[in-house]
Amino acid sequence: MTQLHENIEKQRKEAIEFLTLYKNENALSNQWLRDRLDEIKQEQKYIPTTEELVFGARVAWRNSNRCIGRLFWNSLQVFDERQVETEEEVYKALLRHIEFATNGGKIRPTITIFKPNSIRIWNYQLIRYAGYETEEGIIGDSDSIELTRICEELGWKGERTPFDILPFVIQIGSNKPALFEIPKKYVLEVAIRHPQYEELAQLNLKWYAVPMVSNMKLSVGGIEFNAAPFNGWYMGTEIGARNLADVNRYNLLPTVARIMGLETKSNISLWKDRALVELNLAVLHSFKEDGVSIVDHHTAAQQFKLFEQQEVEANRQVTGNWSWLIPPVSPATTHIFHKPIENLIKKPNYFYQKNPF
Structure with missing residues (x-):
């Protein structure tokens, strides 16, 4: 059997498995499944209906082993944008996604799905800060240095501040990637301040x-949608314990420790731990005060426990990647830390894909 035939057979098998799942969870008849498979056989390929795509995207979130926020999987808003053909149309659809998902701070879990195999969004996230290498050190997000350099080669010029919003980089087929600036009115940002340490606000x-x-790509019924941006809302530690704290990101723990007046010459003072907690408190305080959706890691763990209970009641196996599910702050205070969980990959699901650059 050739590689092509193997791929066709694999896709056919996944389509049957997915449609069987769709039938079972939507209480449809066996006759519906037979009729649907006959349609696919006549068309010689599986093209999901919008209803099937919505279900697939939601179940993919339910199957996302690295996500602690899966309790809300069935609330995912799905925009089917498979009719989109041009870079400009992709750009406008992405702006619609940002506006709908942001919702003035009352964030709505959202995914926008474009046609498979032809569209790529080069950005890691739709909104992301640029990173610049300078003689004085890195300005901005060091995780974005490579994409920032590419954007500059394509003609973009940032203001070279620590928080420049990168443009969209959109590619269709083998076309040259196109840049699109994101109008500032679409980007909701939260100024980080602390309820006690006022000097933190002066860091801007x-x-x-x-x-x-x-x-990431969405895999549904043997079809891979390479452009399918999605969002929930932040767990505070993603920002306070990783983005702003990691040494290879914004590396702010020494600065926060200085503001707190901590002794940083000895590890025994636990200055990193204390600074980390206060930085995370600042993030949660700022988001909450601005009315922007966010969840702390203790509440997120409690919500995951409810998700586990729901899955057991539905006779579904709970799977997960333990090292990702435990929060980076005080993991032993959550129930997840103390129990094993099988990292079994199920489809539909979201998968990392090779960078196009």
Whole structure:
């Protein structure tokens, strides 16, 4: 059997498995499934209906082993944009996604799905800060240095501040990637301040409100949608314990420790731990005060426990990647830390894909 025939057979098998799942969870008849499979056989390929695509995207979230926020999987808003053909149309659809998902801070879990195999969004997230290498050190997000350099080669010029919003980089087929600036009115950001340490506000820190992942592909029924940006809302530790704290990101723990007056010459003072907690408190305080959706890691763990209970009641196996599910702050205070969980990959699902650059 050739590789092509193997791929066709694999896609056919996945389509049957997915439609069987769709039938069972939507209480449809066996006759419906037979009729649907006959349609696919006549068309010689599986093209999901919008209803099937909505179901698939939601179940993919339910199956996302690295996500602690799966309790809300069935609330995902799905925009079917498979009719889109041009870069300009993709750009406008992405702006619609940002506006709908942001919702003035009352964030709505959202995914926008474009046609498979032809569209790529080069950005890691739809909204992301640029990173610049300078003689004085890195300005901005060091995780964005490579994409920032590419954007500059394509003609973009940032202001070279720590928080420049990168443009969209959209590619269709083998076309040259196209740049599109994101109008500022679409980007909701939160200024980071602390309820006790007022000097923290003088750092002029901020973070964008909605984490919209755009570099993963959605796999549904044997079809891979390479452009399918999606979002929930932030768990505070994603910003306070990783984005702003990691040494290879904004590396702010020494600065926060200085503001707090901590002894940083010895590890025994636990200055990193204390600074980390206060930085996370600042993030949660700032988002809450601005009315922007966010969840702390203790509440997120409690919500995951409810998700586990729902899955057991539905006779579905709970799967997960333990190392991703435990929060980066005080993981042993959550029930997840103390129990095993099988990292079994089920489809539909979201998968990382090779960078196009």
